[in-house]
Amino acid sequence: MAEEAAPPKKKSGKLKWIILILLLLLLAGGGGGGAYWWFVMRPAAQGAEGGSEPAKAEGKADAKGGEAPARNAKVAKLPTFPVNLADPTGRRYLKLTMEVEVGSDATVKELEGQSAKVRDAVILLLSSKSYADLAPIESKLQLKNEVADRLNQILGGPKVLRVYITEMVIQ
Incomplete structure (x- = not known):
């Protein structure tokens, strides 16, 4: 009996899964970083720049209906x-x-x-x-x-x- 040549094994796609997982982690990290910037860093940056016009004027209501905080609160x-x-x-x-x-x-x-x-x-x-x-x-x-x-x-x-x-x- 002659040895038959085994058909070449197909790649299991592990490399594709690793790349897909890395891409998902990168997107999640970018989304988390974006959310951190939006909710934490962005208001601090606005405060340093003086904020929006309605918040500058003392006594004006803020977006939540409360009083805008005074600068020296x-x-x-x-x-x-x-x-x-x-x-x-x-x-x-x-x-x-x-x-x-x-x-x-x-x-x-x-x-x-x-x-x-x-x-x-x-x-x-x-x-x-x-x-x-x-x-x-x-x-x-x-x-x-x-x-x-x-x-x-x-x-x-x-x-x-x-x-x-x-x-x-x-x-």
Whole structure:
């Protein structure tokens, strides 16, 4: 018997798969880099250039409907608020820490001077909420607006620009 020549083996296409995977990783990396630039670097670049015209004018509303931040905005840290929630079982509590963006150092000092009123207003607001009231993200955004409104009532004008939730634990 004569040995038959084996037909040549076809390439398995491993090289094509490797190239395809590398291209996909390159596209994903480029997309991730583009997203990073768009969401992180781009706003910083706009801030350095002065931003858009509506944001330059103090007192104009920004795209989210809030006040545009003042150029010299300051951040004041509020104390941590541990409160019982208004749940029927009475077993849930909330631990909330916030910082507020205000227009000036004078407003920071005013907040510190009104600390008892601030604590009272925020504790009353938070203790009126239940877990169901605070669970959805929309409720958290509404809570931030309510806190800003209460603080502005205490300060006697629209001095609180934004409220930032820095810690929120519900048990």
